[in-house]
Every structure is written in structure tokens, then in C-alpha cells.
Amino acid sequence: MIPSKFEYFAPASLAEAVSLLSKYQEEAKPLAGGQSLISLLKLRLASLKYLVDLAGIAELNYIREEGAGPSGTISIGALTTYAQIKESKLLQSKCPLLPQTASVVGDVQVRNRGTLGGSLAHADPAGDMPAAILALKAELKAVGPQGERWIQADDFFLGMMETALSPDEILSEIRVPVLPDHKMIYRKAARRPSDFAMVGIALCLKARDDQTCEEISIGVTGVTDKPYRAEETEKRLRGKKLEPKIIEEAASAITEGVDVMENMHASQDFRSHLARVYVSRAIAAAGIRS
Ligand SMILES: Cc1cc2nc3c(=O)[nH]c(=O)nc-3n(C[C@H](O)[C@H](O)[C@H](O)COP(=O)(O)OP(=O)(O)OC[C@H]3O[C@@H](n4cnc5c(N)ncnc54)[C@H](O)[C@@H]3O)c2cc1C
Structure with a gap:
């Protein structure tokens, strides 16, 4: 049409x-x-x-490291495409969650054109990048007629395709922390490889050698009308030894307090089941022996 x-x-x-x-x-x-x-x-x-x-605005397309060491960050211009994120050596070595996640968005054509800023501003409830941005506790820069302001990822997604941006604001930059010693994993359940997520789980996890969980953040997409942090699951794992029983018990809380979506792709029960299974798989993929 x-x-x-x-x-x-x-x-x-x-x-x-x-x-x-x-x-x-x-x-x-x-x-x-x-x-x-x-x-x-x-x-x-x-x-x-x-x-x-926005396509002709070159100043919105970059990936660069700001500051070194544990408190360093990586800044990504909003017009950076999925393909650029997937191929970025800097991100692959310092923030592998983003390349991992970008590599399972849509197909090659979508990844060549689609942008990180567009994905976040669009706020599709099944979009992949929003889950990663939540798990990374990223900060998002909005630029409008009054100047610029920073929005925490946790405060950015308000509802179905609704964000904290106002109509005259442009999302210009996404800033993610460099998290050495963290394992970063994205796991996505989709009917076919290029489909949207029925469930997507983004995980940042820091565990000690004895497998005690020091830090954890989990971003979830595809489950309800907006991507969210699985705070109850995080709480049940933080400070605990990551043993099968503890993981299973924490995974059971992944949809706690959330109105789970039902559509032609998955019933509420199946989607909740997928979320539990995929968060456990993400933790296992982070190298936790169970
Ligand atoms: C076949 C197909 C398969 C797909 N599969 C997936 C998938 O598996 N996973 C997934 O996550 N997504 C998928 N998508 C969606 C894709 O990720 C889109 O690229 C993304 O949702 C939007 O990014 P964009 O850069 O194309 O934005 P656009 O389509 O140009 O814009 C989307 C919205 O964001 C606003 N916007 C864009 N940039 C900014 C900005 N900088 N500041 C403020 N507002 C802005 C626009 O006004 C518009 O409202 C798929 C799309 C297609 C066509």
C-alpha cells in the first residue's frame, strides 16, 4: 500500500x-x-x-569507548545499525551482550537498516535490544528543544510502544557500562530464526569462583506489553550459590507481577513456561555448572 x-x-x-x-x-x-x-x-x-x-545525520552514528577501567563506558550513537553493533570489535570484547542480541534481530536486511535508537524508541514489546539495554542498566540521552537529558533504561519503557521520549525529542545516544568479570548472554525463543521473540532473556551475571552470584541483572522481552527487569528473580539469586534448586526457584518468579501476553504465537501458560526455561538456560550458558 x-x-x-x-x-x-x-x-x-x-x-x-x-x-x-x-x-x-x-x-x-x-x-x-x-x-x-x-x-x-x-x-x-x-x-x-x-x-x-535522520539518516543523513552522521554525528548520530558511532561506537566509542569513554574512559578506561572498571568505570568505563561505551557510547553508541542512536543511528548505529544492528549490523554495525554485531560487527563491532569493541563491543564484542567489552560488551558482548549487544552484538549477541543484534545478531538475532530479524534477517540480514533488517540488521543492515534497523538502528539501535529506532528499536528502543519504537519500544515493540517483543523487540530484542530493549531487553539487553535493561540488563546493562544503560543510560539513554534524549535531545529536545530544551537541551539534553539522560534517562535510565529502567525508566525508559512505559508501555506498549510507549517511551519516556516526548514528541519533540530525539534519542541521540545510548551509554552502556563496561562490566569486566560479567558473563553476558541473550537467549531468544522464536518460532523461526528471523521472527520476533516469544520470549527473550538478556542476562548480565557476575559470579565468584565458588558460583556465588555477586551481581545479576535480567532484561525480559516478549512477555508483556513492555520489556522489564525481572527484579524478583534477580533478588532471589543475588548473594546465593547458583545451585539447580535455587535457580529453579528464582526462575519460577520471572513473570511475577507481570500480566503475561497471550496471542497466536503462545498462550499465557506456554509463554510463562518459556520465560522460566529460558532464564535457566541463560544462567547455564553463563557457565554455571548445575
Ligand atoms: C521482517 C522484519 C523482521 C523483524 N524482526 C525483528 C526481530 O526479530 N527483533 C526485533 O527486535 N525487531 C525486529 N524487527 C523490527 C526492527 O528491529 C526495527 O528496525 C526496529 O523496530 C526499528 O528500528 P528502525 O531504525 O528501523 O526505526 P524506524 O522504523 O525508522 O522508527 C521506528 C520508530 O522509532 C522512532 N525513532 C527512530 N529513531 C528515533 C530516534 N533516534 N529518536 C526518537 N525516535 C526515533 C520513529 O519515529 C518510529 O516511531 C523486524 C522488522 C522487520 C521488517
């Missing part, structure tokens, strides 16, 4: 893009990789008067 008529802008700078969004507010939207927005427009599930294409 053909989208309804809109006016197209191709700003060359972030400031120019912000000023366009500020001028047109709800009648405008930024376009990144177009892997979600173009389909919505073509299917006429969304319509807008002004489209602000």
Missing part, C-alpha cells in the same frame, strides 16, 4: 532535526532505519504530515 501524503525533510544535523520536531510536534516523526515506521505508514496504521529523516 501507499502511505498517506507527507512532507519529507532530510536534516543534516541533530539541531536541525530537533528544531523540525519542535515546530511540528505530534504531526511529525523521526525516521531512522524505517524497518518499523515505513511498514506502519504503508499499512496506514500510522499517518503523519511531516517525516524527519
